[in-house]
Amino acid sequence: MRRFLLVLGLAASAASAQLRVPPILARRPPPAPVLVGIDALRAEFTAQSGSAIVYFGGDSAVLTAPAKATLAAQAQWLRRHPELVVQIEGYADASDTRDHALAVGARRAEEVRNYLVLLGVPAAQLSTLSWGKERPAVMGTAPEALALNRRAVTVLVR
Amino acid sequence: MTARPLPLLLLLLTCLPAAAAAQETAAVIAIPPLTTPDEKKTGAGSPAAVAWQASQLIASDLRSTAELVPIGPNQKDYYSYPEVTAPTFSRWRTLGAKFVLTGFVRSRPDGRMTVGCYVYDAVKGTELGRTGFVVAADEWRRAAHKCSGLAYTAATGAPGMFDTRIAYVAESGPANARVKRIAVMDGDGTNQSFVTAGDTLVLTPRLSPKAESVAYVSFGGGQPHVRIADLGSGEQRPLVPNGTMSFAPRFSPDGRRIVFSMQAGANTDIYVAQSDGGAVQRLTASPGIDTSPAFAPDGNRIVFESDRSGTQQLYVMNADGTDQRRISFGGGWYAAPEWSPDGEWIAFARRIPGGGSRIGIMKPDGSGEKLLTAGPSDEGPSWAASSRELVFQRAGPDGRNALYRVSLSGGEPRKTVTAQDASDPDWSGVLD
Numbered sequence: 353m354r355r356f357l358l359v360l361g362l363a364a365s366a367a368s369a370q371l372r373v374p375p376i377l378a379r380r381p382p383p384a385p386v387l388v389g390i391d392a393l394r395a396e397f398t399a400q401s402g403s404a405i406v407y408f409g410g411d412s413a414v415l416t417a418p419a420k421a422t423l424a425a426q427a428q429w430l431r432r433h434p435e436l437v438v439q440i441e442g443y444a445d446a447s448d449t450r451d452h453a454l455a456v457g458a459r460r461a462e463e464v465r466n467y468l469v470l471l472g473v474p475a476a477q478l479s480t481l482s483w484g485k486e487r488p489a490v491m492g493t494a495p496e497a498l499a500l501n502r503r504a505v506t507v508l509v510r
Numbered sequence: 511m512t513a514r515p516l517p518l519l520l521l522l523l524t525c526l527p528a529a530a531a532a533q534e535t536a537a538v539i540a541i542p543p544l545t546t547p548d549e550k551k552t553g554a555g556s557p558a559a560v561a562w563q564a565s566q567l568i569a570s571d572l573r574s575t576a577e578l579v580p581i582g583p584n585q586k587d588y589y590s591y592p593e594v595t596a597p598t599f600s601r602w603r604t605l606g607a608k609f610v611l612t613g614f615v616r617s618r619p620d621g622r623m624t625v626g627c628y629v630y631d632a633v634k635g636t637e638l639g640r641t642g643f644v645v646a647a648d649e650w651r652r653a654a655h656k657c658s659g660l661a662y663t664a665a666t667g668a669p670g671m672f673d674t675r676i677a678y679v680a681e682s683g684p685a686n687a688r689v690k691r692i693a694v695m696d697g698d699g700t701n702q703s704f705v706t707a708g709d710t711l712v713l714t715p716r717l718s719p720k721a722e723s724v725a726y727v728s729f730g731g732g733q734p735h736v737r738i739a740d741l742g743s744g745e746q747r748p749l750v751p752n753g754t755m756s757f758a759p760r761f762s763p764d765g766r767r768i769v770f771s772m773q774a775g776a777n778t779d780i781y782v783a784q785s786d787g788g789a790v791q792r793l794t795a796s797p798g799i800d801t802s803p804a805f806a807p808d809g810n811r812i813v814f815e816s817d818r819s820g821t822q823q824l825y826v827m828n829a830d831g832t833d834q835r836r837i838s839f840g841g842g843w844y845a846a847p848e849w850s851p852d853g854e855w856i857a858f859a860r861r862i863p864g865g866g867s868r869i870g871i872m873k874p875d876g877s878g879e880k881l882l883t884a885g886p887s888d889e890g891p892s893w894a895a896s897s898r899e900l901v902f903q904r905a906g907p908d909g910r911n912a913l914y915r916v917s918l919s920g921g922e923p924r925k926t927v928t929a930q931d932a933s934d935p936d937w938s939g940v941l942d
Binding site for chain 1 (some may be wrong): 684733758771775778819823843867889909
């Protein structure tokens with residue numbers, strides 16, 4: 353749906369441009385996609401990996417089978433892009449205490465980093481950061497919300 | 511004149527049984543207004559006005575405790591300057607008072623004021639203590655807090671926690687992008703000020719024992735790391751000068767060392783550093799997460815939490831890292847311990863399966879565990895200088911954090927008023 357609207361928008365701007373600019377300019381190829389540079393790479397990374405995020409059990413940094421599948425897909429894509437700077441950001445949920453949450457977030461990020469390195473991503477490309485229980489993805493203290501906040505996100509920095 | 515005390519007596523009869531039921535140890539202290547030997551000028555800032563305000567503040571301080579029930583100040587109870595050291599004990603005895611506090615405020619030629627306080631045993635008619643200060647006109651609150659402390663110590667034997675400061679994290683903005691600032695206020699909630707600007711995420715402020723400086727965790731520049739801010743000069747610096755992740759700082763009782771956690775790979779251990787910089791010494795080396803360290807008041811031992819057994823539990827070790835012993839063995843987990851200033855107790859947050867997170871205390875050998883709050887989202891206990899009360903963080907059903915105080919002798923936690931939502935409280939020792 354969004355793509356369809358985008359095409360319509362481009363057509364409309366091309367039509368209005370034709371009124372004012374010489375034909376030779378108006379016949380130029382349409383502009384590149386809206387996503388360029390790192391944004392385009394991020395979109396491609398998320399699409400081809402399935403997700404930039406993996407989730408964990410309570411107070412655990414153990415990678416689940418679905419998490420490993422996602423990371424395998426991430427690794428496959430990252431190996432083709434050794435030029436990118438990547439940061440793994442680990443998070444804990446609100447039921448964790450403040451200090452311990454920082455350590456748990458670090459541990460989760462480190463687990464993900466180690467697994468990606470195991471799958472062939474250059475270690476020098478991957479840094480880690482813990483947010484502890486700050487910056488939750490989902491509000492609230494319901495079990496579902498907590499589960500969505502126990503996560504590690506693979507962030508393409510540049 | 512003789513009919514005057516009646517309303518007071520009535521008030522006493524109505525409030526005492528309730529107070530006695532809640533706190534059987536609570537004692538009545540009479541606080542007739544402080545007097546002044548100066549000529550009766552009553553304008554703002556005059557000794558008479560300050561004497562009245564100070565009397566009210568002392569009563570308010572003592573009312574906030576579980577151990578004392580103040581009566582007064584009442585304007586009709588004014589006494590003359592010579593009576594400061596010769597109160598009419600029989601009168602206060604009649605009203606059920608066990609203690610009497612008297613005092614004076616006197617102006618000085620240099621523009622400052624002398625504030626003096628005396629505490630008496632109303633039953634025996636003996637003096638229990640006295641204290642006096644020369645303060646600038648706008649510093650009378652601290653002198654009044656010291657008077658409150660004098661009375662509290664006379665009645666309980668414990669240091670008063672009135673002339674203290676509380677550091678905390680002031681929170682504002684949307685829940686998924688909270689703006690957090692380190693804030694500091696007086697122990698009674700007044701004089702709130704910010705230490706950091708809010709452009710950087712910050713956590714867990716920990717005051718030096720006399721509140722001259724505050725150590726906290728900053729996300730500025732990437733990795734969360736411990737920084738130290740001088741509250742006088744405003745100068746700030748990192749504790750460990752590199753890009754390593756460090757957190758959970760706490761000062762030693764003499765303020766010279768800071769114990770904290772540092773992360774290496776998936777492992778988190780406890781380290782100690784001189785608070786003015788210098789060498790870092792590693793204290794733990796378990797493969798688990800060792801964090802939230804806090805010194806015993808003698809500086810010789812450290813309590814901390816570790817998940818080396820599989821769940822977060824409390825451990826005690828010597829200050830050099832030797833002789834690490836587990837002290838908590840209940841279900842669920844224990845976290846964020848802090849040693850009481852009198853050395854008797856260790857406060858902690860405990861999660862009980864299905865029971866939420868609560869604040870509790872236990873002896874340093876792990877015995878005598880008591881839960882003080884009902885949760886469900888309480889954490890971060892910090893001791894009052896009296897060792898008889900704790901401040902902690904409670905999240906409401908809407909996820910918003912506020913500070914609460916709870917007494918060891920029981921009773922419902924009471925909310926501390928802060929300008930914004932608040933978390934991560936830390937209560938200093940008594941100021942000099």
